[in-house]
Amino acid sequence: MSHKPIGALSGASLLGGIFAYTKFNSTPSLVASFAIGSAMLLSSMRIRDGMEYGYEGAALTSAALVVPTLRRTIKTRMPIPATVCALATASTAYYIKSLADYRRHAI
Numbered sequence: 001m002s003h004k005p006i007g008a009l010s011g012a013s014l015l016g017g018i019f020a021y022t023k024f025n026s027t028p029s030l031v032a033s034f035a036i037g038s039a040m041l042l043s044s045m046r047i048r049d050g051m052e053y054g055y056e057g058a059a060l061t062s063a064a065l066v067v068p069t070l071r072r073t074i075k076t077r078m079p080i081p082a083t084v085c086a087l088a089t090a091s092t093a094y095y096i097k098s099l100a101d102y103r104r105h106a107i
Helices: 004-024 027-048 054-076 079-106
Strands: none
Touching: 004 027, 004 054, 004 079, 027 054, 054 079
């Protein structure tokens, strides 16, 4: 399994927060994107290093990113939150499947 999708999504989250801050002066978006991006980066490093709870963290943080970006997409109809929402949804599905495969082979 790969740690790269969650690492890339971490960067997309950070860029989305920086964009929201510069365009709309949204400090909560900046703080939240750095918090969720940091958690995603930690999950990526845990998967890469073969540590426990990497897949769980990746699935959880991806799912946590879907909700605010979906709300922002519906509210603003802008392409950046829509793209981040789509990537987060795909990442959630990928890491749930990866977690199921990992647990199936561990038994």
